[in-house]
Amino acid sequence: MIRTAGTILRKDLRLELRTKESVPAMTLFTLTVYVLFHFGLDRDSLDGDLASGVLWVTLLLASVIGVSRLYAAEREQGGVDALLLAPVDRTALFLAKAAGLLLFLVAVEIVAVPAFAILLLGPGLGGALPELLAILMLGNLGVAAVGALVGALAAESRARELTAPLLLLPLLVPLLISCAQATEPLFRQEQGPEDLGRWLGLLTLYDVVFVLLSVAVFDYLLED
Amino acid sequence: MPAIELDGLERRYGERAALAGVSVTVEAGQTLVVLGANGAGKTTLLRVLSGLLRPHAGTVRVLGAELPGERWRLPRLVGYLGHDPLLYRDLTGRENLRYHARLHGVGDERVTELLEAVGMERRADEPIAELSRGMVQRLATARAVLHDPALVLLDEPRAGLDPAATELLEPLVGRGSGRTRVLVTHDIEGGLADSDLAVGLKDGRQVLAGSVQAAEARALYS
Numbered sequence: 114m115i116r117t118a119g120t121i122l123r124k125d126l127r128l129e130l131r132t133k134e135s136v137p138a139m140t141l142f143t144l145t146v147y148v149l150f151h152f153g154l155d156r157d158s159l160d161g162d163l164a165s166g167v168l169w170v171t172l173l174l175a176s177v178i179g180v181s182r183l184y185a186a187e188r189e190q191g192g193v194d195a196l197l198l199a200p201v202d203r204t205a206l207f208l209a210k211a212a213g214l215l216l217f218l219v220a221v222e223i224v225a226v227p228a229f230a231i232l233l234l235g236p237g238l239g240g241a242l243p244e245l246l247a248i249l250m251l252g253n254l255g256v257a258a259v260g261a262l263v264g265a266l267a268a269e270s271r272a273r274e275l276t277a278p279l280l281l282l283p284l285l286v287p288l289l290i291s292c293a294q295a296t297e298p299l300f301r302q303e304q305g306p307e308d309l310g311r312w313l314g315l316l317t318l319y320d321v322v323f324v325l326l327s328v329a330v331f332d333y334l335l336e337d
Numbered sequence: 338m339p340a341i342e343l344d345g346l347e348r349r350y351g352e353r354a355a356l357a358g359v360s361v362t363v364e365a366g367q368t369l370v371v372l373g374a375n376g377a378g379k380t381t382l383l384r385v386l387s388g389l390l391r392p393h394a395g396t397v398r399v400l401g402a403e404l405p406g407e408r409w410r411l412p413r414l415v416g417y418l419g420h421d422p423l424l425y426r427d428l429t430g431r432e433n434l435r436y437h438a439r440l441h442g443v444g445d446e447r448v449t450e451l452l453e454a455v456g457m458e459r460r461a462d463e464p465i466a467e468l469s470r471g472m473v474q475r476l477a478t479a480r481a482v483l484h485d486p487a488l489v490l491l492d493e494p495r496a497g498l499d500p501a502a503t504e505l506l507e508p509l510v511g512r513g514s515g516r517t518r519v520l521v522t523h524d525i526e527g528g529l530a531d532s533d534l535a536v537g538l539k540d541g542r543q544v545l546a547g548s549v550q551a552a553e554a555r556a557l558y559s
Binding site (some may be wrong): 116117120124127130131132186191192194195196197198199200201256 | 387388389409413414415417419420422423424425427428432436437439440441442502
């Protein structure tokens with residue numbers, strides 16, 4: 114199953130490198146929103162919960178673009194039929210799509226987080242970068258698990274462009290709360306990683322629950 | 338053991354019956370041609386036989402696998418060539434075939450062999466989007482037989498092919514391939530000549546079966 118997931122993932126990455134449909138759009142969206150906040154809030158810098166909220170809401174909205182496009186090639190070019198006609202475990206498709214989305218998010222954040230720090234972040238990260246990276250990774254994992262599931266659901270519906278955000282965003286609310294709360298102390302003038310362990314624990318729980326849930330129900334989504 | 342046994346097959350889309358009461362038996366190595374006007378249920382029949390669609394009633398046995406319960410047995414046994422080539426437009430022919438080969442657990446040497454067999458070795462490294470309809474059909478045919486299936490389901494397999502390409506694909510999906518075949522075509526005379534038995538569908542119902550004359554088949558389209 115892991116080998117099949119790797120095959121599908123390599124194909125998806127090759128398609129993305131060739132078509133550049135998802136990551137550039139997600140990155141551009143994120144940068145544009147940070148610029149809009151920079152001028153819209155009419156403040157040179159943000160800190161604390163506002164900075165944390167702006168960072169995460171923007172990243173999660175950008176993930177909607179990635180989720181909407183996640184199954185586009187399968188839907189438009191018969192990829193799901195091809196997978197159903199091959200002797201492969203459908204969970205491999207979920208794992209490949211989740212891993213692909215995770216890599217897309219990491220690619221976006223490599224550009225978006227420094228841009229956010231330059232455009233909006235007042236106090237700077239100081240020595241809190243490792244903590245932020247841990248929160249980003251756990252956040253990405255949760256978005257990837259939910260996104261791979263929701264993307265498959267949306268791909269089967271007629272109003273798929275609407276279905277993806279309508280299903281995805283409510284499911285991401287607990288993740289947003291945990292990520293924003295975990296990040297908020299890192300963006301304060303006087304930094305102190307209070308309660309970080311609790312929020313990281315919640316994020317881990319969220320990730321585990323949604324990975325297991327997605328694996329459990331994914332097979333049924335592809336049923337005729 | 339027959340390759341295909343259908344008895345009272347039914348398949349609906351919502352309230353509409355796409356297939357109703359289809360019954361036919363195909364022995365191993367035989368070719369069944371499915372005839373009927375647009376919307377008669379031909380493609381639905383192929384998709385049920387491939388395991389892509391569940392039958393809603395009746396008995397469906399394909400190469401000993403009872404559907405829908407034993408659908409998991411079909412991918413290693415059945416090759417499907419439908420309207421959609423199931424190839425990614427932005428990947429090359431070789432990349433597409435390698436991808437499908439890996440999904441089927443088939444080695445890259447089979448890809449090279451098939452690219453030669455369908456006469457696409459020289460154009461194999463061009464994206465699908467830049468190839469002609471006939472070339473894509475050749476690659477789709479190679480994809481359908483990558484895993485050397487015992488049964489091939491062919492929906493208008495000659496679409497877009499010139500006579501030379503049709504001849505080239507004959508050893509892969511033609512009568513000489515030795516495979517059991519289910520062939521959907523609008524070429525009545527050609528289809529009947531290329532088959533051992535026929536099924537005629539009208540509005541999802543089986544109105545002809547067995548040894549069918551061309552004149553009877555033409556009535557399906559009126």
